[in-house]
Amino acid sequence: MTDHDTGGLGATLQFTVTDADTAAAVGSGSLRVLGTPRLLAWLEAATCEAIEPALPEGGTSVGTRVQLEHLAASPVGQVVRVSATAAYVEGRLHRFTVAAHSVPALDGATPTLLASGEITRVVVDANRFMSRT
Numbered sequence: 001m002t003d004h005d006t007g008g009l010g011a012t013l014q015f016t017v018t019d020a021d022t023a024a025a026v027g028s029g030s031l032r033v034l035g036t037p038r039l040l041a042w043l044e045a046a047t048c049e050a051i052e053p054a055l056p057e058g059g060t061s062v063g064t065r066v067q068l069e070h071l072a073a074s075p076v077g078q079v080v081r082v083s084a085t086a087a088y089v090e091g092r093l094h095r096f097t098v099a100a101h102s103v104p105a106l107d108g109a110t111p112t113l114l115a116s117g118e119i120t121r122v123v124v125d126a127n128r129f130m131s132r133t
Contacts, residue, residue: 009086009094011049014103015042017078034074039082039115040066043098046084047119051094054123061094061121062129068098068117079103080114092123 015021021038023029028037044063051061074080081101088095096119101111 007054007086007089009050009054009089009096010084011046012081012083013042013046013049014079014081017074017076017080019076022076031073032076034078034080034114036068036070039070039080039100040068042080042082043068043084043100043115043117044119046082046098047094047096047121050084050086050096051121051123054089054094056123058125058127059123060126060129061123063119064122065120066117067119068115070115072102072112072114074102074114081111084119087118093120094123095120 017034019025021034022032023035024032026035026037028035048061055061081103084096084098086094087097098117098119099113100115101113104111
């Protein structure tokens with residue numbers, strides 16, 4: 001992959017909000033709606049899946065920067081689709097545009113944008129990285 005060529009990296013994952021995912025459960029508030037820390041974890045999981053094909057033997061990636069706007073609440077039971085699309089690649093640095101949308105019931109409703117942002121990951125040698133911690 002050449003510098004700045006994103007290689008078409010991307011991934012989409014789907015989750016259902018449970019009681020364990022709520023702000024009340026993860027310590028980011030008192031309400032029974034999707035907590036921002038859990039939403040961020042889901043978005044990071046999408047970036048990890050997206051970058052997987054670009055990893056060298058023995059390589060992994062670490063998150064280094066997050067910019068996230070959590071725009072709408074998601075109640076327990078809501079299905080959420082998260083996506084990560086490579087926006088910029090330079091050497092070991094991979095920057096992803098991320099988004100989360102509601103998945104409407106079969107009533108034909110339009111998906112709601114729940115969150116959007118950007119997550120940056122850097123490719124590292126796993127053994128070398130761990131030897132430095």
